[in-house]
Amino acid sequence: MKTLLLKKEEVSKLICMRETIDAVREAYKAFSSGKVVQPDYIGIDLPDPRGEIDFKAGYYKANEIISMKTSSGGFVDNPAHGLPSGMGNILLFDAMSCALICAMDGSLITGLRTGAAGAVSVQVLARKNAKKITTIGTGNQARMQIRAINEVMKIEEIHAWSRNPATLSRYKEDIEREFGIPVVLANSNKEAVEQADILITTTRGQGPLVDADWIKPGTHIVAIGTDQQGKQELDPEIFRNAKIVNDSIEQCVTKGETWHPLNKNIITRNDIHGEIGEILLNQKPGRENDTEITIFDSTGMAIQDNTTAFKIYSNAIENSIGTSFEFF
Structure with missing residues (x-):
């Protein structure tokens, strides 16, 4: 053969x-x-x-x-x-x-399908009138997320933040050249997050980069960076009043961003709304109103x-x- x-x-x-x-x-x-x-x-x-x-x-x-x-x-x-x-x-x-x-x-x-995962979550969990995207992290996966989400919605503006000013500047140049979408370079992660209709985190963070107080009602969060214990991007308090959707519950409760609020007893497993596949199969609802905060915790699956x-x-x-x- x-x-x-x-x-x-x-x-x-x-x-x-x-x-x-x-x-x-x-x-x-x-x-x-x-x-x-x-x-x-x-x-x-x-x-x-x-x-x-x-x-x-x-x-x-x-x-x-x-x-x-x-x-x-x-x-x-x-x-x-x-x-x-x-x-x-x-x-x-x-x-x-x-x-x-x-x-x-x-x-x-890996880059393509992870970017596509964010786009699929946007289709079922983001507000229909979402226009502004914030990316925390400006590496290859941040670019992939924009490429994918651009296929399923009209992005009017991108706000970006990175610890590395050189990387941040290249990201702005690359995105504006490829898509013609204006990229606003934020002076702080707080400044970037406060602008988001859709917040994408794509770092290798080992501590929270996004505070709960910065998230405005109606925000959809695409959490990409945490796929092993030891990694973290989000303040666990964000999960307390959010609709939590996992790619795989079994993976996310042990290796994903969802592990952190579970570990701190901020939520229980019963507070997880479900898996994105259940929403796509119409077994569970996606976004139900324009004020709820939704989180898609993506650990990546075979x-x-x-x-x-x-x-x-x-x-x-x-x-x-x-x-x-x-x-x-």
């Missing part, structure tokens, strides 16, 4: 953001429909100055594909050796035989990689892209 190899530049030509958003919506609905087998992911923190590596695996009964993704980040010394600071790889297996059918670069997929990578693989087969090889 032949295995298809897809390099990064090939992967980039085989899927667009709109297709990724559709794949992530499918993933969330599948997960909340019981069509997914997804063991707990493994995360390994390596000694400084190295970063972390995660392993996420999942089986989707509808497409009969098993996926395995490795994703690393925070390797700050890598560029000096000609390597990116973060890398990813995805393997796809035919679940009928467990034969490896595809090996592809996964670094782009099923997102599965549906996105399978779409890439299907497009590659259809367009005869990639290199085939045989192990046996």
